[in-house]
Amino acid sequence: MLDFAEDEKTVQLRKQLRGLIAESIPKDYLGAFTDDPNDHEIAKEFCRLLGENRLFALTWPTEWGGSAAGPWEQTALREEMWAFHEPRGPQYMGLNWIGPVIMRYGTRDQQERFLPPIARGEVDWCQGFSEPEAGSDLPALRTRATKVDGGWRIDGQKVWTSYAGMASWCFLLARTGTQESRKDGISVFLIEMDQPGIEVRPIPAMIGPHHINEVYFEGAFVKDDNLLGDVNEGWKIINEVLALERIGIARYARCERLLADAPAAMGELWQELPDSLVQRWATALMASRRTKLMAYSVVAAQEQGKLDPADASAYRIAGTLLDQEVAEVLMDIVGGWGLGTGDHAETFMRAVEDHWRYAQAATVSSGTVEMNRIALGRRMVAK
Amino acid sequence: MADELEDEVREATRELIASKPDGLVWADLEDMGWFDLVEESPGLAVGALFEGLGYAASGSEALDAAVLVELTAAGAELSLDVPPAVVYYPPGRHAVGSIGSGDASQIDGIVLARVEEPATFLAPLSREDGSTTLAVLDASGVSLEPISGVDPSLRLRRVRAQSARVVHDLGVEYAALLAKAARRAVAHESIGLARAILDVAVEHVTSRKQFGRAIGTYQAVQHRLTDIEVALGGAAAVTALSWEGEADSVTVLTAKSLAATALDTAVRNGLQVCGGMGFTEEFPLARLVRRALFLSAFLGGGPQLAGAVGRSIVAAGKAPRLSGFAA
Incomplete structure (x- = not known):
């Protein structure tokens, strides 16, 4: 029987995080993905603040600037951040999966160069995975790394790259084997974004500004020292990154917060909602909590070193579908402009709209729900 | 023929x-x-x-x-030469203001008419007894401002007024008729839009290749498309039926509810099978999805109108058979 009651340390951590958010994040903040550069600045400043309080690289070993906290404190941090629209901006990528795989696969020199700046929240990362012809079929990627004197020359194109325009480093997958080598001919490079051979083009999209970009590599250079792991051995690193990514975002936390906020934001109009909608609201709230429990089971398994990738897929499927169902329910609740006036109502409405747009891509980005269903399904029928 | x-x-x-x-x-x-x-x-x-x-x-x-x-x-005395601009209600409402003795008040609704300054408005208004009537309003003192919603190409305008002079109160039957006519037309529009989304999705999955084959050859992808087709077929059948004989309001509410649900399904599944491409502005889906967001909720969304159908059935004490053979 698993007991998910929080210990005093975690309870205090939540309190401290909420205090910091209340102090330094504006009430109407909706994350760093906006047209207002100030929103990205707010995220940077918040990361510095977390750093000062030793809350930034919470679970990292003290050797790399962390506080060596356990997985449950990390879970609380994840939830509090996502519930408040991820005020760390793109930093969660460096902290949650790029940093950890550098710890695992990096050379001592790479660890010393890359980990401390990530732990201090000083550097934005993006990840160069998908390509126009390699989405769900990631092993089909074609971006080529050619050996040159002192390093590698990179040519190709990446797509759907979040934060590419803000990032100074990219966690890049490139082909070092033949095209037919698929998973056995891919290597991981840590490449600097600010160089003449790299061009970032934002892709205007309905999910909002800065979410997705194309990145073109034409004769870009990465030095030998920045190859992560061995040549052609990138796929096992990718698998780890994808598993960490799947459980890295506490989508249910924002769902639960917005649902819980709805009655107060709607004011008197809440009483006029049809029963069927109030039922859907309550069902969605239950689904949020159910998904939270699935997340906790995954964290518990991870803590015991028994994480089955199929369970991570199951949780990911539940979490992304939850995001979408909650988006629909909230949209139906706020209606076109059925909302009352007042700052709280206005902020809530904007948060719902933002959540709706982001949720639409939840079952597409970082692995489609179909690919996760295939992974889980195969596992279930495997002998 | x-x-x-x-x-x-x-x-x-x-x-x-x-x-x-x-x-x-x-x-x-x-x-x-x-x-x-x-x-x-x-x-x-x-x-x-x-x-x-x-x-x-x-x-x-x-x-x-x-x-x-x-x-x-149906006999309403309205000019088609100088037509009034119809005021539609925002989602979740059934009137765009109220009518007391003489004047209309608290007007807040949506106008689709393109004429710069309409001379009159036609607006469904609630009476004190709770019923909804349809009235022609004088346009003086009424403000019109563009709405910058998800779909600017609609060129919607929001019409508001503290009070407006009632030129002519047409009565409650016409308010019901307006709702019926508007919902039936929007049901047709939703069906056309869902069909367009389905066509874009089919085109994409037959040309987009992953793992060396068109993604439309995968059953998981096909099922997404068949779900749209089934929802669309049902909505189209009921909408067509709403023109047989004297259309009752339950059939029209059902048609709009099913059409909105089909549209929601088309958006969800169409976006899913088009993957990342579907979210980009340059792909043909974005425009269609923007319109769908408006159209699905306009004059009542799927679940909301299903509730209205249920209340109508209970109030009438009988359910329509939707088969053309209803006794």
Whole structure:
């Protein structure tokens, strides 16, 4: 029987995080993905603040600037951040999966160069995975790394790259084997974004500004020292990154917060909602909590070193579908402009709209729900 | 014979819509002879026009025309030469203001009419007894401002007034008729739009290859498309039925509810099978999805109208059979 009651340390951590958010994040903040550069600045400043309080690289070993906290404190941090629209901006990528795989696969020199700046929240990362012809079929990627004197020359194109325009480093997958080598001919490079051979083009999209970009590599250079792991051995690193990514975002936390906020934001109009909608609201709230429990089971398994990738897929499927169902329910609740006036109502409405747009891509980005269903399904029928 | 006429009308409508990228206005409908056609065969005229508009995701003021011809055909004294601008209610409401002794007040609604400054408005208003009536309002003192929603190409305007002079109170039957006519036309439009989304999705999955084959060869992808097709087929059948004989309001509510649900399914599944591409502005889906967000909720969304159908059935004490054989 698993007991998910929080210990005093975690309870205090939540309190401290909420205090910091209340102090330094504006009430109407909706994350760093906006047209207002100030929103990205707010995220940077918040990361510095977390750093000062030793809350930034919470679970990292003290050797790399962390506080060596356990997985449950990390879970609380994840939830509090996502519930408040991820005020760390793109930093969660460096902290949650790029940093950890550098710890695992990096050379001592790479660890010393890359980990401390990530732990201090000083550097934005993006990840160069998908390509126009390699989405769900990631092993089909074609971006080529050619050996040159002192390093590698990179040519190709990446797509759907979040934060590419803000990032100074990219966690890049490139082909070092033949095209037919698929998973056995891919290597991981840590490449600097600010160089003449790299061009970032934002892709205007309905999910909002800065979410997705194309990145073109034409004769870009990465030095030998920045190859992560061995040549052609990138796929096992990718698998780890994808598993960490799947459980890295506490989508249910924002769902639960917005649902819980709805009655107060709607004011008197809440009483006029049809029963069927109030039922859907309550069902969605239950689904949020159910998904939270699935997340906790995954964290518990991870803590015991028994994480089955199929369970991570199951949780990911539940979490992304939850995001979408909650988006629909909230949209139906706020209606076109059925909302009352007042700052709280206005902020809530904007948060719902933002959540709706982001949720639409939840079952597409970082692995489609179909690919996760295939992974889980195969596992279930495997002998 | 009838099929040939239908094909001809649909073709002419498509051409007309394609020739007016800024959206059809009243005069375009006059030029194509739509007002004559709607007298002869209203179901065909409204169905072809709105399914065509939906398919092209074209903005227009055609809904006013569809509503006003049904009202005048039923005997409402309204001018089609200088038509009033119809005020539609925002989602979740059934009136755009209230009417007391003489004046209308608290007007807040949506206008599709393109004419810069309409002389009069036609607005459903709630009475003190809770019923909804339809009234012609004088436009003086009424403000119109553009709405910057998810789909600016609709050129919606929000109409507001503290109070407005009532020129003519047409009565409650006409308010019900307006709701019925507008929802039926929007059901057709939603069906055309869902069909357009499905066509884009089918085109994408047959050309996009992953793992060395078209993604449309995967059953998981096919099932997403069949779910749209089934929802669409059911909505189209009920919407067509709503033109048989005297349309009861339950059938029209059902049609709009099913059409909105089909549209929601088309958006969800269409976006899913088009993957990242589907979210980009340059891909044809984005425009259609923006329109769908509005159209699905406009005049009531799927679940909301399903609730209304349920209340109507309970109040009437009998359920329509939707088969054409209802006793």
